[in-house]
Amino acid sequence: MNKYDLIIIGAGPSGIFAAMEAKKRKPDARIIVFEKGRSIHKRVCPMRTTNRCAGCDPCNITTGFAGAGAFSDGKLSLDSDVGGELATYIGEEATRDLIEYVDGIYLEYGADTMIHGVQNPEAIDRLRKKALRSNLKLVDCPVRHMGTEKGYEIYRAIQEDLERAGIEFSFLNPVKELLIEDGTVRGVIADQEYYSDLVIAGIGREGSEWFAAMCKDRIDTLVGTVDIGVRVETNALITKEMTDLLYEGKLIYYTPTFDDKIRTFCTNPNGWVSAEYYRDGLAVANGHAYKDQGKKSDNTNFALLVSMNFTEPFNTPIEYGQHIAKLANMLAGGKLLVQRYEDFKRGRRTTESRLARNKIIPTMKDAVPGDLSLVLPYRIMTDIDEMIQALEGVSAGIISAGTLLYGVEVKFYSNRVKVDDTFQTNIKNLYVMGDGVGITRGLMQASCNGVHVARQLFPETSPPS
Ligand SMILES: Cc1cc2nc3c(=O)[nH]c(=O)nc-3n(C[C@H](O)[C@H](O)[C@H](O)COP(=O)(O)OP(=O)(O)OC[C@H]3O[C@@H](n4cnc5c(N)ncnc54)[C@H](O)[C@@H]3O)c2cc1C
Numbered sequence: 001m002n003k004y005d006l007i008i009i010g011a012g013p014s015g016i017f018a019a020m021e022a023k024k025r026k027p028d029a030r031i032i033v034f035e036k037g038r039s040i041h042k043r044v045c046p047m048r049t050t051n052r053c054a055g056c057d058p059c060n061i062t063t064g065f066a067g068a069g070a071f072s073d074g075k076l077s078l079d080s081d082v083g084g085e086l087a088t089y090i091g092e093e094a095t096r097d098l099i100e101y102v103d104g105i106y107l108e109y110g111a112d113t114m115i116h117g118v119q120n121p122e123a124i125d126r127l128r129k130k131a132l133r134s135n136l137k138l139v140d141c142p143v144r145h146m147g148t149e150k151g152y153e154i155y156r157a158i159q160e161d162l163e164r165a166g167i168e169f170s171f172l173n174p175v176k177e178l179l180i181e182d183g184t185v186r187g188v189i190a191d192q193e194y195y196s197d198l199v200i201a202g203i204g205r206e207g208s209e210w211f212a213a214m215c216k217d218r219i220d221t222l223v224g225t226v227d228i229g230v231r232v233e234t235n236a237l238i239t240k241e242m243t244d245l246l247y248e249g250k251l252i253y254y255t256p257t258f259d260d261k262i263r264t265f266c267t268n269p270n271g272w273v274s275a276e277y278y279r280d281g282l283a284v285a286n287g288h289a290y291k292d293q294g295k296k297s298d299n300t301n302f303a304l305l306v307s308m309n310f311t312e313p314f315n316t317p318i319e320y321g322q323h324i325a326k327l328a329n330m331l332a333g334g335k336l337l338v339q340r341y342e343d344f345k346r347g348r349r350t351t352e353s354r355l356a357r358n359k360i361i362p363t364m365k366d367a368v369p370g371d372l373s374l375v376l377p378y379r380i381m382t383d384i385d386e387m388i389q390a391l392e393g394v395s396a397g398i399i400s401a402g403t404l405l406y407g408v409e410v411k412f413y414s415n416r417v418k419v420d421d422t423f424q425t426n427i428k429n430l431y432v433m434g435d436g437v438g439i440t441r442g443l444m445q446a447s448c449n450g451v452h453v454a455r456q457l458f459p460e461t462s463p464p465s
Helices: 013-025 086-090 092-108 121-133 148-164 205-215 240-246 317-331 341-346 352-356 378-391 443-457
Strands: 006-009 031-034 075-077 137-140 143-145 168-170 177-181 184-189 193-196 199-201 221-223 225-235 249-254 261-268 272-278 282-288 299-309 337-340 404-411 415-417 430-432
Touching (some): 006 013, 006 184, 006 193, 013 031, 013 092, 013 148, 013 443, 031 193, 075 443, 086 092, 086 443, 092 443, 121 137, 121 240, 148 168, 199 443, 205 317, 225 317, 261 378, 282 299, 282 317, 337 352, 341 378, 341 404, 430 443
Parallel strands (some): 031 168, 199 430, 282 404
Antiparallel strands (some): 075 143, 137 249, 177 184, 225 299, 225 404
């Protein structure tokens, strides 16, 4: 029988926390989660051991149980201003309450009790002063760091508990179509038709393009922002003051030439640069770090992202971001490009031999030395260069010749779906959440978003019959 009380599309953090909360509230509910990727037990990224992408289809980094969270760095941002826009929809207080609740669940499953960024306020103030002198705004957010390997273990235990609780997971079974009649959702089409009066989509950045196609002419959207930039890799000593104090301090800058907003994002001290693969093998840069001392690199990586806002008549920012990423992939034979900062400044290609004698050894071995100026618009190149110069005031040495820039990093959360404060779309009983619809940008807020939506659908806790 294909009739369910609740259908969830996507088993990322938003989907699994929605399923968990719905089951807690209504233990008898028949819930199915459709997931494009694999069960967490079968998720293996060969690149993590070989440093070479094996081109798995679907990609094990972005799809499967726990979505993009399974092999992420596992940083849980504990401030309502970081990692998404939840507070804009439901208010600061409700967001803070949800963060506390969800953080408690991650702790129950074994997340590290240590919180970074709260130990030494005087030293943080000194850092803030340095940032201000360079016209940078420092956003210090308390962070709990699960680490890639522990995060994976936590999500594995969650999958096993949810399955024991009777939630059905349908892996390697992407939803292809939404069944909508008279402005109300009735179910979905995956390998066959499945029916429910309640459908939640938590499709992540991986699914945002597919969902944008679903929205066309029936689900209301707003033109979103697309974030485009590079992943920077430097010696961990250069950023040590900041990463020791905050683990991840976010710095925001408005560039002198274009007055564009550019920010640091997703810092991974002693971490590894990695690639995320999207539809048609599109490779974009990312990074992560292990908790285990034996798996630490000598480098720190972080993203520099420029927020691109478009105005009419342009309304397809995802395609814009993809176009730029495709250009980089085209020049690098389907891989990521890497360029030394000195070569970036001088407008010349980084060659194999220049890279071989570089002081900073790339942690991503199959990135292809190349020239980002053949890929990035002049405006973004200028923004990145001006930001790196400003960062020198906080992390002296970042402007050294050998700093590495991997291209490109693009965040595809730009298909912003119009929702009310329950996250219901203009289609009755169709709810959306998470990164793929432009609401969140991180594990914590995606998980909180899932809990919030489930509570809207099942406001009362009912005992099992
Ligand atoms: C390498 C890396 C490191 C990261 N590090 C951090 C970090 O340290 N801290 C942090 O806060 N965030 C981090 N992130 C981001 C974080 O992983 C995401 O913000 C979070 O996972 C978003 O959750 P989500 O549920 O919205 O989407 P996702 O986690 O992307 O999950 C969406 C799921 O939906 C599935 N799906 C998509 N379309 C369909 C469909 N049609 N049918 C069925 N299933 C579908 C996908 O396969 C995917 O499994 C990192 C991401 C990556 C890739």
